Each structure stands twice: as C-alpha cells, then as structure tokens.
Amino acid sequence: MSLHKQVRKVTTHVLNAMKLRGEKIAMLTAYDYTLAGILDKAKIDAILVGDSASNVMSGHETTIPITLNEMIYHASAVVRAVSRALVIVDLPFGTYQGNSKEALFSAIRIMKETGAHAVKMEGGREILESVERILSAGIPVMGHLGLMPQSIHKFGTYIVRATDENEAKKLLEDAQILENAGCFGIVLEKVPASLAKKVAKERKIPIIGIGAGPDVDGQILVLHDMLGLTQEFSPRFLRRYHNLNQEILGSVSSYIEDVRSHDFPNKNEQY
Ligand code: KIV
Secondary structure (H helix, E strand, O other): OOHHHHOOOOOHHHHHHHHHHOOOEEEEEOOOHHHHHHHHHOOOOEEEEOOOHHHHOOOOOOOOOOOHHHHHHHHHHHHHHOOOOEEEEEOOOOOOOOOHHHHHHHHHHHHHHHOOOEEEEEOOHHHHHHHHHHHHOOOOEEEEEEOOHHHHHHHOOOOOOOOOHHHHHHHHHHHHHHHHHOOOEEEEEOOOHHHHHHHHHHOOOOEEEEOOOOOOOEEEEOHHHHOOOOOOOOOOOOOOOOOHHHHHHHHHHHHHHHHHOOOOOOHHHOO
C-alpha cells in the first residue's frame, strides 16, 4: 500500500521515504484556517505557508514586504486547521540573510509561536551559515533554489532560471550543499525540466518542483492560482483546476441583486 495512505501524520521522514519508494509528493500553499483545513481533509502531503501571501493575501507586488509577524499570523491559523499534513513556513526576506544568529531567532519564533513543523529558506551557499545554525537547533529546513522571488530585484525578471551553464552548475552545487548541510528537501522553482531531473536524480532528499517539469519527487502550486482565484498570473506551468474568481463574482452579484430587489431575506430566512 502507498505510504501516503498508511500515515496518519506526515513528517520530513515520511517525505524522504516517499522519495525512496518513488511516490510523488503533493504540496500546496495555504495562508488561512479554512482553506488549510480543506487541504488537510483532502490528504495533501505538505502545506507551505509561503511568503507568496505577500502577493496573494496582501496585494504587494513582490514577496519582499511581508514581515515575520505576518508570516506567524498566517502560519498559526494554518496549523490550527491541520492534523495530518506537514506544515512548512517561509522565513521572510530580511529575517535570515543578515546573520545566522538573527536567522535562528526568526526560525525559533516561527516554531514556538505557530506550532509549524519546518521552515523554508531561499538560497544556497550564501545562506549556508544560517541554514546550519537553524538545523543545529533541531529545526527542519527546506531549501529553495532556481527562481527565488525574494531576490527579484537582483534577477530583474521572473523568467526561467539556470538556462545557462554557469547558473545550472551553481544550482547543482547549491543543491548538494543544502543536502550535505542536512536540509530535508528543496523546492526548485522555474528551471528547465532536464536540469530539475538531474537534481532529483543526484540528490537523496525530495526535490519539489514548481515549473520544473515532471521528473522531480513532487509538485507544489500556489493554491489561489490553481483554483483560479488569482487571474493576472498565468505562467505556462500553472494548471488551473477551477475558475473560482468567476464563480465568486457570480455569487456576489446574485446576492447584491437579491438584496436590492427585496428578495433576500425571504420568509424562511428570518426569525
Ligand atoms: O511562497 C511561495 O508560495 C513559494 C512557492 C511558490 C514554492 O515559495
């Protein structure tokens, strides 16, 4: 029987065992109690409280403005809804790049104040000291390579990363550095499928792709994008499973019409 059918609680060890058995890992983002509860009920393997909350929940253009306090708010709501999935929380920009002591302090706040199970950080060699210090405190760390939205002003664009030899070589090295340091997995965002396949083959830890093709150990999407709640974001890798934006618009328009026409509330909808 598949491992994901047997386990009552997904841990980082379960994700590693899934990779060993060749079982694909399904991940989505969530930022609130209600949607996180639905994902957990559907038996998603892991939930990322992504700093994409900065765009999706707060309307910022980038992930840079979101604060540690805001991430803690979102993560604690998600954790309250979840009994099975592994909950991973993004360390936001500016809370771990400066020095490893500050990084550890940020990660400890997330673990203590939210009850989440792990943190995720963007970067390779440059953030190694912070990664190691957090791991040494017993906090599981997931890496994030390829397109790293917290570095958007360095990249200048959201195009596919590591298409040239030098960047691809650095990415392969960074993946090895993160695995050697003790990270339990790596998110690989928007890189050529052939490179992602090589990373997943070379590494023992699960490689979770977003825009990284099919030959990785699992996939993650931003929930609001795959449900069609967000409309303006339409990269090639995104599969939309619904058009909730239109559905909600229709429902809200019907409600407004019902109120204005005195149809709502009717005799059965009052005391
Ligand atoms: O913040 C986020 O949602 C992410 C995913 C895109 C992987 O990092």
